Amino acid sequence: xxxxxxxxxxxxxxxxxxxxxxxxxxxxxxxxxxxxxxxxxxxxxxxxxxxxxxxxxxxxxxxxxxxxxxxxxxxxxxxxxxxxxxxxxxxxxxxxxxxxxxxxxxxxxxxxxxxxxxxxxxxxxxxxxxxxxxxxxxxxxxxxxxxxxxxxxxxxxxxxxxxxxxxxxxxxxxxxxxxxxxxxxxxxxxxxxxxxxxxxxxxxxxxxxxxxxxxxxxxxxxxxxxxxxxxxxxxxxxxxxxxxxxxxxxxxxxxxxxxxxxxxxxxxxxxxxxxxxxxxxxx
Numbered sequence: 001x002x003x004x005x006x007x008x009x010x011x012x013x014x015x016x017x018x019x020x021x022x023x024x025x026x027x028x029x030x031x032x033x034x035x036x037x038x039x040x041x042x043x044x045x046x047x048x049x050x051x052x053x054x055x056x057x058x059x060x061x062x063x064x065x066x067x068x069x070x071x072x073x074x075x076x077x078x079x080x081x082x083x084x085x086x087x088x089x090x091x092x093x094x095x096x097x098x099x100x101x102x103x104x105x106x107x108x109x110x111x112x113x114x115x116x117x118x119x120x121x122x123x124x125x126x127x128x129x130x131x132x133x134x135x136x137x138x139x140x141x142x143x144x145x146x147x148x149x150x151x152x153x154x155x156x157x158x159x160x161x162x163x164x165x166x167x168x169x170x171x172x173x174x175x176x177x178x179x180x181x182x183x184x185x186x187x188x189x190x191x192x193x194x195x196x197x198x199x200x201x202x203x204x205x206x207x208x209x210x211x212x213x214x215x216x217x218x219x220x221x222x223x224x225x226x227x228x229x230x231x232x233x234x235x236x237x238x239x240x241x242x243x244x245x246x247x248x249x250x251x252x253x254x255x256x257x258x259x260x261x262x263x264x265x266x267x268x269x270x271x272x273x274x275x276x277x278x279x280x281x282x283x
Contacts, residue, residue: 001236006204010209010274011226011274015226016266022200024199029120034055034059034062036053037053044188054178055174056174058200065192065193066166066167066168067165068184069188071187073095073184074182075169076182078113079149079178080120080178081124081243083127083148085153086132087132087134088183114126121241122242124242134155149176151176152172153171153172154171208227208228210223211277229269231266241256
């Protein structure tokens with residue numbers, strides 16, 4: 001949808017593009033971007049299912065390394081639509097159930113964490129089918145890795161068989177917002193926190209288009225003004241869809257159908273206008 005919106009041209013303009021340059025999102029709900037968070041390197045911090053922040057789209061080379069002090073406080077990584085990407089499963093009682101919020105089931109996790117105030121999408125449901133579960137292993141180099149929607153993610157695990165309580169999360173490239181939070185009932189310390197972020201590149205934008213229809217000497221210019229019809233995914237409301245359940249997936253399909261219908265209508269209108277205004281009688 002965005003490719004069509006940005007690539008479609010009419011009258012040497014981009015009428016389907018958004019009307020403004022996208023701004024870097026600084027908050028999702030009440031959760032701040034990690035770009036705006038002081039990691040408090042080397043300082044003890046309480047855990048307990050409180051999101052540290054979200055990693056915005058465009059971040060590369062994200063590295064977070066913690067010392068959990070032997071309290072089994074663990075790094076958890078989620079997508080906005082409820083995919084548990086890395087961390088420990090909800091069934092790992094030592095890290096989830098002992099937290100101040102006493103999460104013992106997926107339903108409780110959804111109610112406590114997957115809220116719009118915390119930046120998650122509406123009606124988000126938990127999905128641990130792709131979880132890189134750190135329970136029972138420990139690799140200090142973060143060699144266990146997974147691919148999630150084109151993102152390369154490595155997680156060190158939390159087995160601690162050697163008495164080393166360091167945990168590490170490494171994400172090579174972030175193509176959509178991801179949430180990082182700490183589960184557990186104790187405390188942790190961030191020893192390493194690296195973020196490389198490139199602001200979004202400028203994109204075409206749309207605005208009113210004035211088309212001269214008559215330009216005879218001595219007469220007033222005759223023209224029509226075509227108002228912009230932005231059809232990017234954000235303008236059409238596609239950023240808020242969820243595939244977490246059958247109901248939301250059905251609603252998402254309806255949203256896609258409606259969005260595609262708008263785009264087809266807009267492109268048809270501009271195609272007809274281009275033909276009509278290119279005729280000799282209209283110039």
